[in-house]
Amino acid sequence: MAKIELNNIAHSYNPHDANPLFALKEMSLSWADGGRYALLGPSGCGKTTMLNIMSGLVTPSHGRVMFDQKDVTHTITEERNIAQVFQFPVIYGTMSVYENLAFPLKCRHFADDQIDKKVKEVAEILNLQDFLKNRAKGLTADQKQLISLGRGLVREDVAAILMDEPLTVIDPDLKFRLRRKLKEINAKYKTTLIYVTHDQNEAMTFADNIIVMDEGEVVQAGSPKDLFERPQTTFVGYFIGSPAMNLYECQADNTNQVSLGMNTISVQTNLDQKNTSNLKLGIRSEYITVEQSSGPNTIHADVIEVEDFGNYKLITAQQDSLRIKAKVKREQVVPTDKVFLKFPAEHCCIYANNKLI
Amino acid sequence: MNFKHKFVFLLPGLIVLIGILIFPIIFTVRLSLSGWNSFNPELDFVGIKNYIRLFTDDPRFWESFFRLSFLAVTTVFLQYIIGFALAHMVWKDIKFKRFFRVLFLIPMMTTPVIMTVIWRTFFHESLGPLNDFLSIFGVQPQWLSSPGLAKISIIIVEVWQWTSFMFLLMLAGLLSLPKEPFLAAAIDGASPFKKFMYVTFPLMAPISIGAIIIRLIEASKIMDTVFVLTSGGPGTATETSSFYIFIKGLREFQMGYAATMSFTYLIIMIISLTIIAKVLTKVLMKE
Helix, strand or coil: CCCEEEEEEEEECCCCCCCCCEEEEEEEEEECCCCEEEEECCCCCCHHHHHHHHHCCCCCCEEEEEECCEECCCCCHHHCCEEEECCCCCCCCCCEHHHHHHHHHHHCCCCHHHHHHHHHHHHHHCCCHHHCCCEHHHCCHHHHHHHHHHHHHCCCCCCEEEEECCCCCCCHHHHHHHHHHHHHHHHHHCCEEEEEECCHHHHHHHCCEEEEEECCEEEEEECHHHHHHCCCEHHHHHHCCCCCCEEEEEEEEECCEEEECCEEEECCCCCCCCCCCCEEEEECHHHCEEECCCCCCEEEEEEEEEEECCCEEEEEEEECCEEEEEEEECCCCCCCCEEEEECCHHHCEEEECCEEC | CCHHHHHHHHHHHHHHHHHHHHHHHHHHHHHHCCCCCCCCCCCCCCCCHHHHHHHHHCHHHHHHHHHHHHHHHHHHHHHHHHHHHHHHHHHCCCCCHHHHHHHCCHHHHCCHHHHHHHHHHHHCCCCCHHHHHHHHHCCCCCCCCCHHHHHHHHHHHHHHHHHHHHHHHHHHHHHCCCCHHHHHHHHHCCCHHHHHHHHHHHHHHHHHHHHHHHHHHHHCCCCHHHHHHCCCCCCCCCCCHHHHHHHHHHHCCCHHHHHHHHHHHHHHHHHHHHHHHHHHHHHHCCC
8 A cells, every 4th residue: 555646747648739738737636545535527527537647557748656755657557556446347257256356466476375365355345255156257237346346455565446437337226335345445454545436426425535626627625524515616516516506696795795686695704805806605505594584694585496305305496597596304394485595604605716715 | 100011111122132042042942852954954853862862972072061161160260360360469559550450451352263363373383483482492392283282272372362351350359349458457467468368358259259150151152262273173182062062063064963962051051150159159258
């Protein structure tokens, strides 16, 4: 295991062109040994490129990759001690489950008794011990994905296990179980796990550190709580959370007050001496409350729709051009025509030029 | 849409199918039950007399059939090995990749009969450049008049002519393979040999089976090479089933008997190719 650092990394697939296009814009990141990370972002944002740079499948056009202070930028994949799980399960179809798990060790010329011990240990963790003699080809998609993961786990020298949307082919219930299994593995072996996904739920439930990417840039890195409560950009606010964060254009009235259409909303952000052009107010639908009467930070809006999602209700309300989405408890009584919605000041985020103030 | 409408749309295709495929087969079966020859050119009915003759009194047909089997299996096996190796070579990032890809396709673009004439000249025992060269080492092999060497000559010509086709199929297969298994094998630390054995070869198994079957079907019809290169000789040393049927039907005009041989040959080929396909699936795909 190792600490992985990306120093001023950038990657362009046409670096020698007059105007190179960068799949990954310059950034520096550090991945602590034994951490559980998720790389989150929409398709084409550079997640897989970053992952492939770490595994050595792609050599970055700029910057350096360091494993425990050692420069491995130009080290080939085989010598990097990285394990990678791909979106679709990769198994050796002609081999048994046992042979599949043993393969990375055999390639590294381990002794048979060592291989046997390690394979059985990993098979037990992954609940594959009953299938060891079976042909890998005949297993289900999730079992095959476990084999892919197992080939990374049998190696004790693995610096990190990189997973590129590994649960795409697996049904929701199994996804949940496998994510739990991955957490257990991380806790037991202290292996650094880096998980690429475009699914925020997967990222939020799996990782203790999430790196959100957009258009080749890291837009925010932090814990699930940070990303949810204090999104650093409007993109993160929009991308994380279901429904997306409510975002409205607003004007600064004074140091901690903004006007939102015909409403005045108090916020805890100090707007004094800050760049107050192109301001936006963002608030999570989870923090908007339904009130019985008008009051401070309350907006009186028409109820457009109330959707019952079983464990919560989603209110869609509108006041002129402001469309507000509020998530309330299922038991909450919601008026059918007009509703008072309160924006608690402590949960209002103010963005100038799409960046959190 | 009711059944009649569907039938109207299917009819043109069905008419063509019946005209070019089903009618000739049915006619061949009928012809095989007749004694049609140059003295008696009519579609009479002799029952299974021709079949009895074929199975009890014509070892030459069976010899030609086993000779054909040997030639077909050998040539296709060599074409597969060489074609796969060449495709694997130009699949990798090598210098002049595009040039080699075109170069390896040239034999397939040439006319087989003309190329066989050139090969015949090449193998000519007294005038050919091959023996001219080999005479430096004091050897003058009888390429086309020794039974063993004549077979080898046919194999060389067939392999040269059709390896391109195998190369093309295998290259198309290699280019369509997903890249993840190769990346995973690299990460697992597999050597190039292990990558080939455990990733490339198993992934290519379905394509290999298809390519081998296509080539076996083609190779079992081998005619032009034999006709031009050796005319079945020396003696009957390179005579194949199709060439023997050609002799009986179009040289000796024993049309009824030639039809019997054709139909028997067709049935044997259908059965044997089905078995070969199943065996290949079992062996190559380990199912």
